[in-house]
Amino acid sequence: MENMIVWWENDGTGNLSAHTVDAAFNAANSVAAADLNGDTYIDIVGTARNDSAVAWYENDGDETFTKHLISTSITWSNSVSVADIDGDADIDIISLASFDGDILWWENDGTGVFTQHTLINPTQFYSARDAFAIDLDKDGDMDIVGVSSYENSVTWWENNGSEIFTAHNIDTAFTTANAVYAADLDGDTEIDIIASGYQSNAIAWWKNDGSENFTRYSVVTGFSGAEDVFALNLDGDSDIDIVGCANSGDEVSWFENDGNGVFTKHAVATGFDGAIGVFAADIDNDGNPDILGAAITDDDIAWWKISD
Numbered sequence: 001m002e003n004m005i006v007w008w009e010n011d012g013t014g015n016l017s018a019h020t021v022d023a024a025f026n027a028a029n030s031v032a033a034a035d036l037n038g039d040t041y042i043d044i045v046g047t048a049r050n051d052s053a054v055a056w057y058e059n060d061g062d063e064t065f066t067k068h069l070i071s072t073s074i075t076w077s078n079s080v081s082v083a084d085i086d087g088d089a090d091i092d093i094i095s096l097a098s099f100d101g102d103i104l105w106w107e108n109d110g111t112g113v114f115t116q117h118t119l120i121n122p123t124q125f126y127s128a129r130d131a132f133a134i135d136l137d138k139d140g141d142m143d144i145v146g147v148s149s150y151e152n153s154v155t156w157w158e159n160n161g162s163e164i165f166t167a168h169n170i171d172t173a174f175t176t177a178n179a180v181y182a183a184d185l186d187g188d189t190e191i192d193i194i195a196s197g198y199q200s201n202a203i204a205w206w207k208n209d210g211s212e213n214f215t216r217y218s219v220v221t222g223f224s225g226a227e228d229v230f231a232l233n234l235d236g237d238s239d240i241d242i243v244g245c246a247n248s249g250d251e252v253s254w255f256e257n258d259g260n261g262v263f264t265k266h267a268v269a270t271g272f273d274g275a276i277g278v279f280a281a282d283i284d285n286d287g288n289p290d291i292l293g294a295a296i297t298d299d300d301i302a303w304w305k306i307s308d
Contacts, residue, residue, distance in 0.1 A: 014284035224249035
């Protein structure tokens with residue numbers, strides 16, 4: 001295990017050069033990037049499972065980073081994401097204490113000093129795997145969506161506008177729910193939910209009826225060890241497609257949306273051993289989104305160019 005956080009500098013054409021941010025962050029397993037202290041430079045936040053830690057790395061503007069520990073008591077942290085949770089125009093942090101069944105968020109005072117807050121599902125959220133913030137009910141404040149593999153649960157927490165959160169179950173029978181994302185998949189302007197189920201070997205989506213009542217639909221089954229999901233318009237047809245990876249199946253695929261939330265699978269890569277993460281962005285500055293993936297068995301991070 002390398003215990004590293006690294007960033008790769010893009011020369012503008014997709015040629016990437018590695019720069020080490022931290023070489024001693026024990027079992028580093030998740031990162032996100034945002035300007036955390038309001039100085040206009042992009043900082044990095046990460047979690048380290050064996051260190052039980054969440055830390056952020058302050059960018060001095062020349063990509064030299066100073067580490068600031070936020071917490072060293074996060075039992076088996078699984079993911080980290082960033083958003084302005086309390087609507088004060090600075091970026092807060094969301095992470096998980098998986099063994100404790102907690103989803104945590106840290107309130108930023110605007111200078112990179114953080115205060116911890118805890119969300120607890122009334123039925124507990126043991127083995128929490130993934131969480132992020134989005135205004136799901138479109139009332140102007142940030143809600144939180146999360147998944148628990150032990151609880152087989154997809155859940156959202158409604159923000160009352162004062163950062164008091166109420167849990168609502170989306171699904172309590174999605175076996176080993178592993179990763180979650182949200183986007184309008186059927187073009188009705190409502191935010192729908194996407195999740196992967198590791199042992200169910202499936203990706204599914206939940207249609208939002210506009211009142212945050214959700215109905216499950218299948219994206220794919222037989223996707224062995226469904227690990228991670230992401231969504232954006234990949235083919236330029238104005239609807240949102242899905243990208244996913246399968247850890248046991250060693251594959252990265254994208255799922256073409258017909259505009260109504262019916263999906264067709266297209267393989268991006270097979271033999272990508274231990275595929276564990278996916279993302280999409282325009283890497284080579286050609287106007288088309290490209291696909292990125294990480295493979296834990298291959299020890300690889302790769303990207304696939306979309307040329308058309």
